[in-house]
Amino acid sequence: MMLEIKNLHVKLEEEDKVILKGVDLSVESGKVHAIMGPNGSGKSTLSYVLSGKDGYEVTEGSAALEGEDLLELEPEERAAAGLFLAFQYPVEIPGVGNMTFLRTALNGQRKARGEEELNAAQFLKLVRETAKSLKISDDMLKRPVNVGFSGGEKKRNEILQMAVLQPKMCIMDETDSGLDVDAMKLVADGVNALRDAGRGFLVITHYQRLLDHIKPDVVHIMADGRIVKTGGPELALEVEQNGYTDILAEVA
């Protein structure tokens, strides 16, 4: 199993607020899973906990990437193990160049895995090719990380990082938010190009529309910190037509 989450319970560290109340979810290699759900259901928390953000406490349960316990690892170790989170709100980092950042990240991962680091020329070639397909200009590559980027540019930059880092398991947190139709198509094309038998995807979204472009194999509905319903792509259509109320009423 690529990603296996069992009975995951999570609360906020600083207050006694329980966010995840027993999430069970498995993503197979080569599959795209989608998680949909209303605001506040715990979707983003799940993505942060999996990638190792501070501020959350796992009180019960487990999460493993290809059998390796994720929760014991630092964020950079999770990345080196093959986990990637495309942020809902990519962070702007003034003073750190996009290319420097990406090269340090890639070589950090390669070093951690005992692989040879890429030199500047090899890296540049790799990035240029990928950037072209995502319509990311040289100027964007040269600028500080996400600084002055439009919403669409930030999301394309996330996909660029994903394509360069070649993770095994990609979590995408509301990648469609803030995107117009053209930008969404560009992002979806980037994701589809990475679909591969050796890679799993977990796509978190509010809306069906992203799933028109990135066709999921499995759709989960999350509510109040749990997966309440799992089905095929038709489940997303049902949400689109009827909203969450009916489904939630049905499982309540």
Place this chain on the structure above:
Amino acid sequence: MGLPEVKADGAEALLARHPAPTKGARWAEEMREKAVASLRAMGAPVGRDEYWKYTDPRPLTADTAEAAVLKVDEAPVFGEVDRLKLVFVDGIFDPAQSDDLALSGVEIEHLSDALATDIHWAKDVFGVLEARGQDPVPRPMAALNTAVASVGVAIRVTGKAAKPISLRYLHENPTSDAVIHHVIKVEEGAEVTLLENGPAAARFNKCMEVEVADRATFHHVRAQGRDHERLAATHMFTRLGTESVFKSFTLTVNGVLTRNEAVIEFTGDDAQAHIAGASAGDGAFHHDDTVFITHDAVNCESRQVFKKVLRNGAKGAFQGKILVKAGAQKTDGYQISQGLMLDDDSQFLAKPELEIYADDVACSHGSTVGAVDEDALFYLTSRGVPRVDAQGMLVLAFIDEAIQEIEDAALADEIRERLGAWLERHRAV
């Protein structure tokens, strides 16, 4: 109103601790006498003084310098730059390590020679800019410097200097107490870059007066020595003519006490002055930037950018003032001072001041203190950047706004490398 005894006695003690300077021409001796009188009138600095409340002056005013031993073995900064090199060891000029005092576009003399000459351009600069900078804020260590200094250089730039002039201050005697004074005049339309580096002495009192004439350009990049236990009080007094450009950057890493004062006065219209500082301190480190910029001309731009990275109880202080006199319309003044704390033990004290008597000006200032941005740190580490490297990247990014004030890209890169190396040595574990 009499001077408090402690200040009066302190001034006498300061004067007594230094030998009499090499005798100069009458004008120079008069200027020194004025400086003595001025120091006696203002007294030695004490902790109760408004501009010394963040920095304890006692190590600077004590009778003897605490021993400071150079422990860092590192290639000297600017070593690869093609430059005219002048070396001072514990405050004494060292001809053996120095280049000849000859450079196209520049006249260079020893300060003592300039001050001994009856008719000399230095008469309009030596002690003159320092004295102008004593009001309204007294700067006793600078008055002391003018009163007792014999060592230093007098530089007159008449054209475009063929290469940078580099002043290198070496420290060998563990208890040296050095006083150095430079006078610089950049004549109309002339251009020069001045580099300074090195720890200089166990205790270093440096004063530099810089007259930048109309349409002249003065670039200054300084890397204060990495000698951990050294003390330094430095002053830079600058007067700027019409359409002149002045840019000064200082890097300070280590040093138990460093006080850098800069006094800049715009007297000609359409001039530009940028002063920036980056400092990084770990442990027993106290760093103080005190800046006073007077706008007394129209349409001038001043910019102050100071960044300090502190850990393990290091302390940073910033006192920056912009004074816009009546009539100094179209003034554009900017000031930012920021402290980045790598732990909870360090301290950053800032006092930004604006005093404005003209009505058509744009002045802004900001001061912040904070920790490394956790969101940025998470973003970087989530991509596989090891945490210590991510923190290093964010620290360098924080400081970079100050480094960007260095005009020359190669010099800026060298400063970045030095800071990177410092971070490497002082990594949090």
